[in-house]
Structures are given as structure tokens and as C-alpha cells.
Amino acid sequence: SQWSLSQEWLQNLQQLVDEQLSLGHLQPSSSPWNTPVFCIPKKSGKWRLLHDLRAVNAVIEPMHVLQPGLPSPVIIPLEWPLIDIDLKDCIFAIPLHPDDAPHLPSFYKVLPICHTRFAFSVPTLNHAESMKRFHWTVLPHGMCNSPTICQRVVNLTLQPVCCQFPDETIYHYMDDILLAAKEHSVLCSIQVAVIQAVQAAGLIVAPKKVQQQALWHYLGRKITQQTFYPQPLKFCVKDNSTLNDLQKLLGSLNWLRPILGLSTEPLHPLFDLLRGNPDL
Secondary structure, three states, X not given: OOOOXXXXXXXXXXXXXXXXXXXXXXXXXXXXXXXXXXXXXOOOXXXXXXXXXXXXXXXXXXXXXXXXXXXXXXXXXXXXXXXXXXXXXXXXXXXXXHXXXXXXXXXXXXXXXXXXXXXXXXXXXXXXXXXEEEEEOEOOOOOOOHHHHHHHHHHHHXXXXXHHOOOOEEEEXXXXXXXXXXXXXXXXXXXXXXXXXHHHOOOOEOHHHOEOOOOEEEOOEEEOOOOEEEOOOOOOOOOOOOHHHHHHHHHHHHHHHHHHOOOOHHHHHHHHHOOOOOOO
């Protein structure tokens, strides 16, 4: 059932829902599914929409992890020029229920996920009117398989480009794509091919985040023409930590883990804490 929200939370939630409706990410629904939705303030002063999909995830068969680790730039030859491309809202750019969208690229047919499962209702202040129900038309954040599906779609999108340039480097992880080539002219050709492939798949490049000159920021690392090193990380552990504090800590540890060559096993007790108390 939907949690009670204060007037401020309700107003911001409605604004966020209206934004997603205008983008085509949501549509009105009569789905029998209904899971809680809420929002939280960000440091920037804006608000973030959150959909609690734990009940839905419990009845979804998890997909296998496609990339068990982060690609390392260590094997890229020295002095090779690089370009780093970031995809904007990659998960939200991937539509659900492809049978209702015949214009989509054929590889979206690998995503037969019914969008009506991902429904929620927006309450009104003082129950002044009936709640409005919506469902996502794109991959929702919080769905257990969204990251794996995102990786799969980006991989399928880039495969033709990788075949076209077999001797060059094209790394990708989630929404981050790193390109490297011996000659700058070849690198520019790869960039054009990648952008064309990405746009044909309905994905969007974030222009302001395209990095073409050193210093490159890539998956928690800083890369120069001759070396790379981890970006500075700050660990803040409080006596009375909140769930959000724990999420930030685990996020930092996950960035550091592949650099130190650690497995996820030592972190399992901390990840278990994120589940909370099921009796509450």
C-alpha cells in the first residue's frame, strides 16, 4: 500500500510525475499492480522520484550479470588518444513492452517485460479526490533486471561498430563508453559510428559529458596519456548511520573494489543490511 506523505512531499511527487508524463516515461494505467512511490530531496535542492519495486522484484526471475567487473584502461597503449562518451538516462531510454512499439529496433524484442507490473498510485492531499495510477513505459529504476538489460542493449548497439573496428578499443559499462585508437582520425571515425549506432537504437548521448581531452574521468578513475589512477574517495562512517549513509559507503567501496582486486564476498554482510527488517 502507498505510504502517507506530507503536503510538501505530495506536491514534489506530483511535479516529478508530471515531468515523467511529459517525457513519455509514464502513462495513466488501470493496472492491478500497485507498489509504493515517494520522493526524496537531493543536495542540489531538486527532488528525486523513487518507486519501491521490492514486491515486484520478488516475482521476477533475476538475469545473470553480464559484466562481473569494470573494464580497466590499463591495457590501452600509451599515447593513444581517447574519447569518453556518456549516455543520458540510459535506463529511461529503453522502452518496455516492445509489441506495442513496432518502430523500435529489432533487438528490443529481447525485452518481453510487461509494463503493467510497474504501476503506482499518486495520493492526493486529505483524500480530496481519487488517486491517479500510472505505469512506466520505460525500464524503471529499482527493477532488479534494469542494469543487466541496460548492459545488454548497449552491448548489442555497439557490436556492429566493434566488428567494423576490430583493432581498436571500445569499452562500455552501463552508460559509459570509452574509445581508443592509434590514430586520431580513426578515433574520430569510431566516434561518429558509435553516435550513429546509439541514436539509431533510441539512446541519447549527453553532449556536455563527452570527454575528448586529458584528463579523462572514467568509472572512478582519472586517465592521462601515460597513466591512470583512482579518483579520490572519502569514506564517512557515522555512529548513527542512516540507510542512505550505508548506500553511499557501499557505492564508494564498489568503485574501489576492482582497483584493489577484491571480490564482493567481504561486502555481503553490508549489502544484507540494505534489505532492512522485513518485519517492519
